[in-house]
Amino acid sequence: MEALALRLSGLDPYVDGAIRIVAFYDTLMRRRVDLPALARASAGLAECVTGIRLHGTGRTVRVSPLGTEATTEPLPASTTAPITLDDEEIGAVWLERPGPPNALDDILLDRLALAVAAAVERYGPARTTMADPALVELAVADGTDEAARARALRLLGFAAGRPVHVVAVRAELPLGRVGALVSPSGLVKAAPLDDVGVLLTAEPVDPGRFPPGVRAGLAAADRPDRSWRRARTALRFTTPRAPVVHHANLGALALLAEVPPEAARTNPDVAALARVAGTPEDLATLDAYCATGSLRRAADLLHLHHSSVSRRLEHLGKALSLDLTDPTGLTRARLALAVWRLLEGRGD
Structure with a gap:
């Protein structure tokens, strides 16, 4: 294997650099270094600020090429890579290279991400959310x-x-x-x-x-x-x-989920609303009015003039055979809308 790597490296400077990066991180992983050591080594190798962030703890490590904590204002990441453990993204690594990315930056970050995942698993916190x-x-x-x-x-x-x-x-x-x-x-x-x-x-x-x-x-x-x-x-x-x-x-609304689907579909209010729901504008208007109980607040939500909403509600009231300005009519519309959404298996 070493002989093959040597032959490949002699054929292509890119391959030579990639093999050296892989060997570099293999050595770090064998030495079981921790996250700060990985960040220092990577920043020195990349010759730019290198960062490591773990989502679960919010911990972030930024190291300068000198091996010290980076105190400069963070630059936009020139290259990033996710850290994956047990098929879950647990963090990210990145380079803050002032100029364009180096041709080998992707390989460097890929190996750094693997090394960080191994260190997290070894030293913790290794808590992942995904379970069997x-x-x-x-x-x-x-x-x-x-x-x-x-x-x-x-x-x-x-x-x-x-x-x-x-x-x-x-x-x-x-x-x-x-x-x-x-x-x-x-x-x-x-x-x-x-x-x-x-x-x-x-x-x-x-x-x-x-x-x-x-x-x-x-x-x-x-x-x-x-x-x-x-x-x-x-x-x-x-x-x-x-x-x-x-x-x-x-509260009592949860009981609607227990209504047999066939009984719900044949209810006149629900059946009428199902016909109205075919027009997105009508459905949005009814939803806003049912949510607010106020014509003007519904108009604010819809970014429409209240007179336009009033005309829509008048049309909807006729289509539903309900007086939407009456508390009983509004309650029936709210219930019909909730039941229709449950039947459709959707919340939009």
């Missing part, structure tokens, strides 16, 4: 034997007898990243179950920590299986205006 889906499913499934459930929770790191909070998630972001953001310092485990992601946390989750574009249903009950059912129900009630919903805040 089979264990998570055992923990939240309806039919799990309680002894098996307790064992699954123990293997996931949760203390016996302590409450477990459950979140049902739909997001374009990686599930592990969502878990790290909503519970940056506490125990959190995540796994995909069917078409929904599940987060298990040891502490209550702050709804404000969810990043934009994430829909989440929160729940906390006496057992994880009950919490999971309630979290999935809460997820069904999310909308662009309310992307995070706690089951406890649904």
Whole structure:
């Protein structure tokens, strides 16, 4: 192998440089160096400021080519690479090269990311959010034997007898990243179950920590299986205006999720709303009015003149056979909208 590497390096200066970088990091990993040492060595090799950041702890290391802590104002990263551990992105490494990237910068960062992942796994904090889906499913499934459930929770790191909070998630972001953001310092485990992601946390989750574009249903009950059912129900009630919903805040609205689908579809109010929903402008107007209960506030949300909203609501009232200015009519419209969304399996 060494003879082949030597022959290749003689053929191409780029290959020679790449082989030297690989050998450099192999040596560092054999010596089991820690994160600061990796950053110092990398900054010296790259001859520019080098950074390491771990998402879970928020820890950031920036080192100058002299091997000291970088105190200058950070430059935009010229090259970046993710740090991956157990198929989860746990951080990032980057170079702050003042000029254009070097041809070997990608290889350097790739090897640095591998070395950082090895160091994190060895020295900690090695906490990752992604968990074995089979264990998570055992923990939240309806039919799990309680002894098996307790064992699954123990293997996931949760203390016996302590409450477990459950979140049902739909997001374009990686599930592990969502878990790290909503519970940056506490125990959190995540796994995909069917078409929904599940987060298990040891502490209550702050709804404000969810990043934009994430829909989440929160729940906390006496057992994880009950919490999971309630979290999935809460997820069904999310909308662009309310992307995070706690089951406890649904109150009697949660009962709508238990209405048989066929009975819901044949309800005159729901059937009429399903016809109206085919026109996005009408649906948006009704949603804004149901959310605010005020023509002028709905107009503000829609960025329309109140007279335009008034005309739309008059048209909608006729289509739904409801007087939307009457409290009873407005309540029926709100219920019909909620039931329609549950039937459609959507919150938009």
